[in-house]
Amino acid sequence: MTTTLTSPASSSPIDLEGKGQPIVDKTFRWILFLCLAVGVVFLAVLLVYVTIKGWPRLTPTLWENMPSIRRPEQAGAQSAITGTLWVIGFTALFALPVGFLGAVYMEEYANPTSRFTRFVEINIQNLAAVPSIVYGILGLAIFARALALGQTVITAGLTLALLVLPVIIVSTREALRAVPQNIRHGSLALGATLWQTTWRQTMPAAVPGMATGTILALSRAIGEAAPLLLLGAVTFISFNPTGPFSAYTTLPIQIYNWTKESREEFQILASATIVLLLVILLAMNAVAILIRNRTQKRW
């Protein structure tokens, strides 16, 4: 183990580190490494386990067939796949414009020292940590009952939109903050208004960061199950949604329903559906990372 005076991360031929007790120090390093390894090994075991268990059912029937209680060996998850697409489509439709515009207000327009701005900021931070089931209660009381939207695709979309809104606002603000002030000043100096500057200069420069944050937020919404339990997604659905006021189910809810069944065939089916869900999420994550790496701009 070597350490230098200036930077603990780089190594140098001159060993300036105190001698101490070498065995204790080495053991400590190993313990830290093991702490990290637990998480990584757990992830690997989980992925291998669900893949092996779900392998026999990872066939086209998984997305071609509808769920069935009587014949698990024939059942598929098509209604859950289309349901997820519908719900996430509405989530994006509501959450993206509101999230982007809200972030622009907070970052470009609001007075950062005002009490109101700080209040909104703390509020967003708190909302990001509110348990997702509480959003389910909100959706049940406000969207499903008070606004009488019922247990439909649109209720689920609105509820998940509120759930991921803090994530979108925070990541969009970070993306906007990374755009150098010179660009804003240059635009304003040429006589552009604040909105012209924001719309034509700042926001286009922030698009990659906004895209990355958006993908991560939507992938969180795709995997979310708890609030939808309160919003009618658990009922047995063997048809594809036909519109915003249609009944629906989603992939995580379908997995939950199959997990509750005692027969082994359903557990295999659940594993196969988990693999499908994870492949979708990992693909989204990969795209997000790709965008981040491809477009990293040096100002």
Place this chain on the structure above:
Amino acid sequence: MSTALAESAAGGLNPLRQTKPRYGEKVIRVILFAAAAVSILTTFGIVISVLIPSLEFFSEIPLTEFLFTTTWTPLFANPQYGVLPLIMGTMVITVIAIAIAIPLGLGSAIYLSEYAKPKARKVLKPTLEVLAGIPTVVFGFFALEFITELVLKPIFPQIDIFNALSAGIVMGIMIIPTIASLSEDAMAAVPGGLRDGAYALGATKRQVALRVVVPAALSGIVAAFVLGISRAIGETMIVTIAAGLQPNMTLNPLEGMQTMTSYIAAAGAGDVATGSIEYKSIFAVGMLLFIITFFMNMISIRLVRKYRQAYQ
């Protein structure tokens, strides 16, 4: 001339006056403000939606009975609403999760921040992020099918199929990335000069990590712990799937137990008649959950601000 408009539109950046009034700019400003206000409306909506049914609930069931009695049987012919078994279940599972997540998360953070070479960091950090991105329903399935069946049953043959231990273990692993990444942020904010000073006095790397970096980043690390606990209390799918749905006033982690969240999920997913006392009980438990997590989130937010102010 509209000086006020020009000033507000330029956000104080542009001292030059505009010659034409631009009403469009004002409209846009209002639209943007409305978008930002949605977050406040959300909080308001949460408070209203839990508060009104809860008040109706407490007009029928006294608050003292709710908080201090030990039987939770909303489905019985003679229902009793003592929330303590649900709090007990939440507590037992949270303690197990935290006992796993705090040491492992903090250890991971110290390793990533102080020991890992840049190349190793580039692989290890995104891997932890993937762990954070796994849906909780998948963790629940894994807790029930793998941890209980293949790991815990051979060790404790008397264990219930639905038990607190497997849910707590998996929840602990789930929270590691939260604790690790927030703690690491706090450690990265510690100025390099403090480390250099300690090295100059002959400290070893372990001494620098434990006696300089961790104490200096303590408020951020504690914030990470508090947020981790808040997430454990609010987690729903893992406990609903793996810990069972039986309220159980016990400390034995090998038994099944119901938490606040899994009661809300189970009652809300069933056919509960609107307006019935059972329906309102969902909101009463929801309010309790919201209040508890709200206070923990506030503590965490304050602690993060504290370390940011100290080093920036």
